[in-house]
Amino acid sequence: MACWLRALAWPALMLGVLTIVGCAGELNSQRSPSSSGFTPVFVLAEPLSVAGLGGAVSNSVRYDLPSSARQGGDGWYILDVKLTFAIHPEAPLGAVNYVSVSTNGRAAAQIKFVSDRIAGYPAVRWSTAELFTGSSNGIAFGTSLTLSFSNYLQIEGVRPGENVLTLKLEQLQGIVVRSVTLEPGSSVSKGRLGPPRLTIHANGYPRRVKVGQVFTVQYRVTNEGYPARDVGVTSTTSGIGLLAVGPASRFHGWLPSEDRGRMTFVAIAPGDYVVNIRAKGATGGAPQQRLEIRAR
Amino acid sequence: MGLLRSRARLLALVGAGALIGVTAGLVGGHELSHLGQGASTTQLTWLYIGEDRFRNYDFNSQLDSATNVDWPITILFWNNAEVDKVKDFYRWACCPYPGGAKYAYLNEGFGDVWDSDAGQKGHWCPVFGETPHMRFYADSDDTLYNIYWGYYVLASTHYDVRECGFGKWHGDSERAEEYFVDVALFFGYAAQHDWAYFWNYEPYREEGNHFWDNNGWASAVNIP
16 A cells, blocks of 8 residues: 555544655655666575563574675675565554664664654654665554665675675663564665765856956866765855855755756955855755955 | 774874864952852963864853863763763762852854853761862763764863862862762773773863862763
């Protein structure tokens, strides 16, 4: 059943609660790593599960990587998994649980669950952070939740030869997640692109302008890694005597590799001004470019 | 810890570059943060790791200024850390009481953001003696991630001395850092004292009731 259709079945929605995200959530649904140049090097054949009654429990599986394996060396390794959670229907309000997936003891997935009540119905708020989209969160009603999750492994999470993948459930302050299963097909994959990394370079602008002169600043934003999400390029000026003409910012839902653009300014009073141009995205930003412009 | 050491060197190098932009501080004030006024430092800078960056001090209010700092960032909780997870441990292990909120300035993507935290301390407000106090920082989802440190949280440390008594003062960040790391070690966490240089060395000096003392080296605690 489609996610939205299942959500519709919940009475809470009929009461006007719009934040139903908790069915089959796709943390990275906008762009699947497997369709973007990542190839599995280890695929989980059998389900890997843990169930707890309080405290921390874990379960592990071993897998091999080539003798050349090194994060960022022979390629970039990611975790690309599907997790199914059994939610406790009567979790104490405000209880916190964590589910994590690590490789060689280095966490690459951490999902936080906090029990809540919304419109009188038990609910679970989940949240996480990763390097494909930045961060994700949602609210789940009911006793089952499935999430897809992708993230770059830590550097020490990749080593030649035998590696260990561990699924861990930590139940602090009560039980929110009764059990979690890492579904078959979950993988460690390898690709060419590393985490998004933005740089910005401004050029083609005049250092000296006349008052009243309209001038442009050309810039180039480059991304050396995986397409960066929610990238904004913004400019700010140091004084009220230098104004942006037209938009002072530009937004990209996804920035694959490069964007060239220009911004237009006019000096309305003499002075020494600074224009700062900066690119920032959901997974990181670039140091700003500082342009000094004298108006006479 | 070998690779962690190399990361420390990387961070130190980046920090050196960032130090070019250090703002000179002014000394002044007496009651400082308890009158809504921050303390001063000459060591405030950005530290960069991967695509992230953060200020190496926390602040008295949401004003990014070398004359508005509170305490140096002295501990990194890394690998699988999260603010509530780490707080839960210290709440249980030593420090069940909250303090007053302060602010960190950091960036994991969507620009520079403020995070506030009241932290955990051993006593509510000691009339005699002292209590260690640590504040924990990450962004809105209570954790930060990069491939070097995994899921990490930053913390500042200090002691509150006779806070509700006569002759109160606050400080000794270095000694408080050692205390909190020793607590983690005692309960079996892998930790390293003075793991990486965070460019916030503060020789002993008194600034009102703000008693500075920090060797500039932050400790690291591995949260598994």
